[in-house]
Amino acid sequence: MAKKKLSRIDLKKMKDSGEIAVWITAYDYWTARFAEESGMDMILVGDSLGMCIYGYEGTVPVTMDQCIYHSEAVRRGAPNTFIIGDMPFLSYQVSIEEAVRNAGRFFKEARVDAIKLEGGMRVIPQIKAIADGGMLVMGHIGLTPQSSGQLGGFKAQGRTVETAMELIEDAHAIEQAGAFALLVEAVPPEVCRIMRDELSIPVYSIGAGIEADGQLMICSDVLGIFQAFTPKFVKKYENLAEKTINAFQEYVQEVRSKQFPLDEHTYRMVAGELPKLQEKLKSR
Ligand code: KIV
Numbered sequence: 001m002a003k004k005k006l007s008r009i010d011l012k013k014m015k016d017s018g019e020i021a022v023w024i025t026a027y028d029y030w031t032a033r034f035a036e037e038s039g040m041d042m043i044l045v046g047d048s049l050g051m052c053i054y055g056y057e058g059t060v061p062v063t064m065d066q067c068i069y070h071s072e073a074v075r076r077g078a079p080n081t082f083i084i085g086d087m088p089f090l091s092y093q094v095s096i097e098e099a100v101r102n103a104g105r106f107f108k109e110a111r112v113d114a115i116k117l118e119g120g121m122r123v124i125p126q127i128k129a130i131a132d133g134g135m136l137v138m139g140h141i142g143l144t145p146q147s148s149g150q151l152g153g154f155k156a157q158g159r160t161v162e163t164a165m166e167l168i169e170d171a172h173a174i175e176q177a178g179a180f181a182l183l184v185e186a187v188p189p190e191v192c193r194i195m196r197d198e199l200s201i202p203v204y205s206i207g208a209g210i211e212a213d214g215q216l217m218i219c220s221d222v223l224g225i226f227q228a229f230t231p232k233f234v235k236k237y238e239n240l241a242e243k244t245i246n247a248f249q250e251y252v253q254e255v256r257s258k259q260f261p262l263d264e265h266t267y268r269m270v271a272g273e274l275p276k277l278q279e280k281l282k283s284r
Contacts, residue, residue, distance in 0.1 A: 052218065052220040
């Protein structure tokens, strides 16, 4: 039986009953398919695709069109999973109108269930306008990679009273603006727990500890593909980089030593056709 896609109401019920939601990023058809088959509750088509797929140093160069193409592929791979499209840098900062139009593209063109955007107080008008437009929007605070320059790098956030209070106030403002959920990145677990307990919407963690309504991880980290750097909060469940290199090296070695392809990997001519071909070649 096909898996039932979760709704905003299901996610809220999970929070209220203490059931933890598990989600992962995906950027392509196959990863999305495997995520759905593994029983993930949600998939994020993160703008981390800039680093994980395109090899950029950060997420800033990622465009709306790239996010839409990848979200479309993910939707095809996971038709029954709650999918969140990630608003890339400059798709929502310039004006409220642009934010609403770009958010709408995700729903119209890629059939996502929700969008996510980064920031606290300064994006409240955008969150409100997108929610007022009838779209599900998730907030994202703490380490927000699109503004890592302002944050002084990819650094944990909310580690002092002052910065923790700022994040808690951002979280409340995001809920009041109409977000259906909040993602908290690279923040001490105590601070994430306060947000989880004070907010009525689900509060999810990536690198913000276990006391959250759910956990997100980047697929390339979980699979051990991304090699540029490994944040403290990452657990690698597989080493696909090593496995892939081993498989490629074996292929190279077998082709060069003529161990591949073997008879079993080739197509034969229809019975009786080969002698006729040979005759024909002789009489040319
Ligand atoms: O783009 C992404 O994958 C994200 C996560 C880092 C939270 O936004």
